[in-house]
Amino acid sequence: MNGPIRLNRRSVLAGGGALIVSFSLGEALADDQSAPPAPKPPGSLAETPYLDAWIRIDADGTITAFTGKAELGQGFKTAFQQIAAEELGVPFKAVNVVTADTRRTANEGYTSGSNSTKYSGTAIQNAAAQVRELLIAEAARRFELPPESLKTEGGAVIAPDGRKLGYGELVAGDMLHVQAQAKSKLKDPATYSIMGQPVPRVDIPAKVTGGAAYIQDMRLPGMVHARVVRPPSYGAELIALDSASVETLPGVVKIVRDGNFLAVVAAGEYQAVKAMRALASVAKWRETARLPKQDDLPNVITGLPSQDTTIYTQSNPSASGTRTFEATYTRPYQAHGSIGPSCAVAQSINDAMTVWTHTQGVYPDRAGIAEMLRAPPASVRLIHVEGSGCYGHNGADDAAADAALIARALPGVPVRVQWMREQEHAWEPFGPAMVTKLKASLDGNGAIVDWNFDVWSNTHSMRPGGAGSMLAAQHMAQPFAVPAPKPLPLPEGGGDRNAIPFYKFPNAKVVHHFIPAMPLRISAMRALGAYHNVFSIESFMDELAVAAGADPVAFRLKHLDDARGRDVIEKAAKEFGWQSGQKAPPDRGYGFAFARYKNLAAYCAIATEVEVNRQSGRPRLVRAVAAVDSGQVVNPDGLTNQIEGAILQSMSWTLYESVTFDDTRITSIDWQTYPILRFDAVPEKVDVHIINRPGQPFLGSGETGQGPAAASIANAIADATGKRLRDLPLTRKRIKGAIDA
Known part of the structure; x- marks a missing residue:
């Protein structure tokens, strides 16, 4: 054994826990310079590798799963309970989930970027699977039987002759404070009985009955x-x-x-x-007085000093266009x-x-x-x-x-x-104002051969880590300085999130104009820059489809070679009833949009039908149909909740929301001056269709719908009115102005 026995603090504090033994071969292997680096465990296990940081089993059989992520309404607390129960072979209700607590859970940083299931859920899944195998191995030792002859059921390991040992009995001698292996013996998705099922969320009852939920x-x-x-x-x-x-x-x-x-x-x-x-x-x-002029905000944003970085280039000199189109899209500060x-x-x-x-x-x-x-x-x-x-x-x-x-x-x-x-x-820190400028060329066959995308934005995260990010510390007699704003690195990015096109073009260039100076207090808001960048890209794709005389869905498929992306687009179009050359009823329009969030997470396509009152300019989202591919689905009901919520929240941003200010103060300080979606404007119907990928990695999906929803609604408004609006929000006043122009 290398080094002293280490005791798990949680087990010691709780009392009645189990003995913990750990060992390491690190020093013995350190001199072997020719050995390749050992593969890391998956998900957040790579940073917090001890199994008991994720799964605890007490001597009385109580099972607890731990996550450093914060439940915000995503429903992951339910999903993680499903994951742990599935891999441990116990009923759903046998597992308790403890979320972010600096004394009890792993340090998983921020809960952001739709990464909770991808990292923390993966950690819990693999930790639970490895715990299950350790329990089986210990039972095999006690039964004096080969491990493969045993099975797990109902919180116990069972021998062929009916003998059983409860999990609590098995951990009483040797426990789980061992490092995770890089590979786990995960269950076959074909055998799942808890994962993949629509389990009611555990956080909902208190919220809808007036209980202590918040x-x-x-x-x-x-x-x-x-x-x-x-x-x-x-x-x-x-x-x-x-x-x-x-x-x-x-x-x-x-x-x-x-x-x-x-x-x-x-x-x-x-x-x-x-x-x-x-x-x-x-x-x-x-x-x-230190605030900029709101009525000139796009020029203010593009006129501020910026750090310009080309984040993507693609060149094929043999491809050239015959017609060139340009457009500018803007987003205000949003709360x-x-x-x-x-x-x-x-x-x-x-x-x-x-x-x-x-x-x-x-x-x-x-x-x-x-x-x-x-x-x-x-x-x-x-x-x-x-x-x-x-x-x-x-x-x-x-x-x-x-x-x-x-x-x-x-x-x-x-x-x-x-x-x-x-x-x-x-x-509160607002979502940053943004400006995007797009330029593209079509060839004689109506294909995009040249694509240029420029985005201006502040940073999209001024979250704490230092005292200077918090108002109280900034306002003290000995104040802490606000930290220097920094761009968020790709591939996830911040203001440039989803700025790189997911479509394939022969020539392309994407430039991120990062603006350090921040006229208003800003930080992370759901989807970060992806909301506006996808709105811009997918609005422009519709404009180019019109110029090419092409159906918007067919036009997207023409420029997309990702098979899963194509499946999502085709699924949304089919379920919506999309037909090439279709005409919407009078004063209504159809819209479509697609994105893969961060170009590496979940896929989402959304088709919408929007009605516009031409007398008042008031838009109404009649229905939305979404298709999503989030890899292996844990809880289809929870995933549906997320996409439905994303569509409604994005609808609110897209049609109503904008921070207002004068030269000194923020003036949008209540629901009258900062209107949001009201119940009377909720769509008649929102349908979500899930493409499940059993055995595939979890893909973050909580923010995948914001950008496609915005663009789909904008495209439907353009279809209904014949006028293209490019400045968010697409308010009644702006729509009426476009109709009357």
């Missing part, structure tokens, strides 16, 4: 309520504060000020709200618009800080909060609790920092921080 619902014994008084605008300075009258208000416990950070704590929530408003009325701020404004709960006990938060990255957020508090990261624990509505970097991390800073001033007392609606709308 961080906003958390209540701890002795908890107090806090409200932050935010500056009125970016860069505003608190120059005077007479808080004496506020300190005597009913229920007020404490006023916390640190530079430009100002908050009030009260025993009751409404007492905190009243005190916040009173405190805001006596706070005097110095503001500076997450979370239905529940951000919230967090924090408690400091004996210099140990615990924060309950709906952040999408408990470990990076812990690093930022620890830096802000000037405390060792080990003294800060972050526990993920779902928030009411968000995919991306909204105010969650800021609320967590607010709560930690306030809780430090009230040792031992649980502090709940709840943002107000206007604070969320004004201060």
